[in-house]
Amino acid sequence: MPTVLTDVFRGHPIHLPHTHQPDFTSLSELPDSYTWTSKDDPLFTAPPSPPDAGESIPLIDLNHPDAANQIGRACRTWGAFQIANHGVPLELLQGIEFLTGSLFQLPVQRKLKAARSDTGFSGYGVARISSFFNKKMWSEGFTITGSPLNDFRKLWPQLHLNYCDIVEQYEEQMQKLASKLMWLSLNSLGVTEEDIKWATVSSDLNWAQSALQLNHYPVCPEPDRAMGLAPHTDSTLLTILYQNNTAGLQVFRDDLGWVTVPPVPGSLVVNVGDLFHILSNGLFKSVIHRARVNQTRPRLSVAFLWGPRSDIKISPVPKLVSPDESPLYRSVTWTEYLRTKATHFNKALSMIRNHREK
Ligand SMILES: C=C1C[C@]23C[C@H]1CC[C@H]2[C@@]12CCC[C@@](C)(C(=O)O1)[C@H]2[C@@H]3C(=O)O
Ligand SMILES: O=C(O)CCC(=O)C(=O)O
Ligand SMILES: [Fe+2]
Numbered sequence: 546m547p548t549v550l551t552d553v554f555r556g557h558p559i560h561l562p563h564t565h566q567p568d569f570t571s572l573s574e575l576p577d578s579y580t581w582t583s584k585d586d587p588l589f590t591a592p593p594s595p596p597d598a599g600e601s602i603p604l605i606d607l608n609h610p611d612a613a614n615q616i617g618r619a620c621r622t623w624g625a626f627q628i629a630n631h632g633v634p635l636e637l638l639q640g641i642e643f644l645t646g647s648l649f650q651l652p653v654q655r656k657l658k659a660a661r662s663d664t665g666f667s668g669y670g671v672a673r674i675s676s677f678f679n680k681k682m683w684s685e686g687f688t689i690t691g692s693p694l695n696d697f698r699k700l701w702p703q704l705h706l707n708y709c710d711i712v713e714q715y716e717e718q719m720q721k722l723a724s725k726l727m728w729l730s731l732n733s734l735g736v737t738e739e740d741i742k743w744a745t746v747s748s749d750l751n752w753a754q755s756a757l758q759l760n761h762y763p764v765c766p767e768p769d770r771a772m773g774l775a776p777h778t779d780s781t782l783l784t785i786l787y788q789n790n791t792a793g794l795q796v797f798r799d800d801l802g803w804v805t806v807p808p809v810p811g812s813l814v815v816n817v818g819d820l821f822h823i824l825s826n827g828l829f830k831s832v833i834h835r836a837r838v839n840q841t842r843p844r845l846s847v848a849f850l851w852g853p854r855s856d857i858k859i860s861p862v863p864k865l866v867s868p869d870e871s872p873l874y875r876s877v878t879w880t881e882y883l884r885t886k887a888t889h890f891n892k893a894l895s896m897i898r899n900h901r902e903k
Contacts, residue, residue: 548855548880550690550756551666557887558663559676569683569763578681581772585680588776588833592802593795601804602626602796604812607725616726617733620825624817624832625796627806628726631813633718638811640711642789645845648687649761651700659687659696666690666756674777677890683762683771683838690756716755719849723783724753726815731862734828740864741824743857754879755851762793762836762844773836773844780879780886780893781818781850782859788814791844797833819894820852820882823874826861831894852879871899 583590604627605615619626648656661668669687689696693712697705727744731737738745743752762773773793788794794806794814806814822831838844853859860876874897877885886893 550754550855550883553855553880553883554666554887555664557884559673559887560663561671561673561675569685569765573766575765575767575770579683580767580770581680585678586772586775588797588803588835589772591797593805600801602806602814604629604809606630607632613729613733616730620730620733620817620821620829622830623796623798624822624830625806625815625834627809627812627814629809629812631722633722633813635811637711637715637718638787641715641787641847642845644708644711645687645759645761645847648700648759649685649845655700656685656687658699661688667693668696672774673887674775674890678775680772682774683765684773684836685761685763687759688756689759690754712757715847716757716849719785719851720753720755722813723755723785723849723851726783726785727821730821730829731825734825734865736862736864740862743853752854752857753851754854755849758848758850760836760844760846760848762791762838762846764841764843765838766840768838768840771838773838776833776835777891778822778831778833778894779816779818779848779850780820780883781816781852782820782824783851784816784818785849785851786814786816787847789845791839791842793836793839793844794846795835795837797835803835818850818852819886820859820877820879822894823877823897824859824862826865827873828865855880873898875899 581589602623602625603619605612606629608630656669659669661670667688667690672682672686675682694709697708701708765771788808790808790810792805792808795803796806797803817829817831819831821829855878858876858878861872861874866872877897885896889896
């Protein structure tokens with residue numbers, strides 16, 4: 546039996562106290578434990594890209610005949626892009642935003658009934674990467690994998706079935722979209738179905754699995770000194786992110802610094818994750834991103850984290866490795882990678898890198 550995401554962290558307990566969250570709504574000043582400086586995160590004070598530079602990740606129309614090349618270029622230069630005309634019904638985006646809003650509006654005691662356990666994957670809590678930072682993040686999250694029925698019943702004794710239905714429909718749409726995006730970007734590199742046996746388009750997506758991460762960034766009295774979600778790359782093939790109409794997501798580019806990804810109503814943000822970076826032998830960048838917070842408007846986001854089933858080994862596509870070199874990375878399953886990341890965080894990629902003998 547392949548491992549499922551639910552079991553990934555069974556042998557890797559992390560204790561993240563959820564019970565000492567501040568009452569976000571009543572604070573007028575930022576407590577020291579939430580005040581970030583460059584000592585807490587070396588990129589904290591990296592220069593923001595000048596707003597007038599006007600450069601951000603591209604917005605790509607999926608109906609455009611050249612969409613595949615545009616996506617390929619965005620994966621190489623940014624590791625992220627936004628998409629319009631993606632085919633996901635607007636009502637479904639509104640539905641998942643409504644669900645996320647109502648979840649985080651519940652009283653804290655109710656949310657804690659579905660708290661993520663130390664060895665668990667799903668449930669309510671602070672971001673997993675919190676353990677790698679000294680300061681706390683100004684956010685709360687809820688992770689879903691598999692059926693949310695048990696958790697949702699605790700949160701909403703009456704309405705849980707409606708909400709389960711929304712999650713199911715949302716995941717179904719995201720699955721289809723993610724696989725389409727993966728193939729568009731691979732095709733732009735000349736990689737076709739014959740090159741990746743486990744991931745054929747015609748297979749029923751049985752080779753993939755996913756999680757949903759709901760995020761809430763409450764209004765913050767001193768947003769410039771706080772951090773919503775610290776810089777990280779996603780441990781996925783691709784992540785599809787829905788953000789409400791409050792800005793906060795930023796992506797990092799060595800040459801530009803932090804670049805804000807403006808919310809475009811109805812569009813979705815796509816991030817290249819570490820596994821896609823590995824699969825593309827380093828050609829696609831897994832993008833470093835973070836979320837900042839806001840003084841007047843609460844922010845919500847929903848990340849669809851997408852990867853291969855746990856028995857599938859990901860390694861660089863041979864076609865993308867030049868004949869006189871070894872592949873940049875050795876092969877890993879998603880489970881192995883998530884566990885490496887849970888222990889080594891941003892060193893995880895370098896730990897599976899092949900060292901060139903020469
Ligand atoms: C499938 C995944 C991917 C995880 C771990 C696990 C479940 C939750 C995901 C996130 C979501 C929030 C940011 C992140 C960095 C975090 O702390 O939890 C993500 C992490 C990763 O992409 O590494
Ligand atoms: O809230 C955001 O915009 C980013 C969320 C994110 O990066 C994640 O959930 O992995
Ligand atoms: Fe992320």
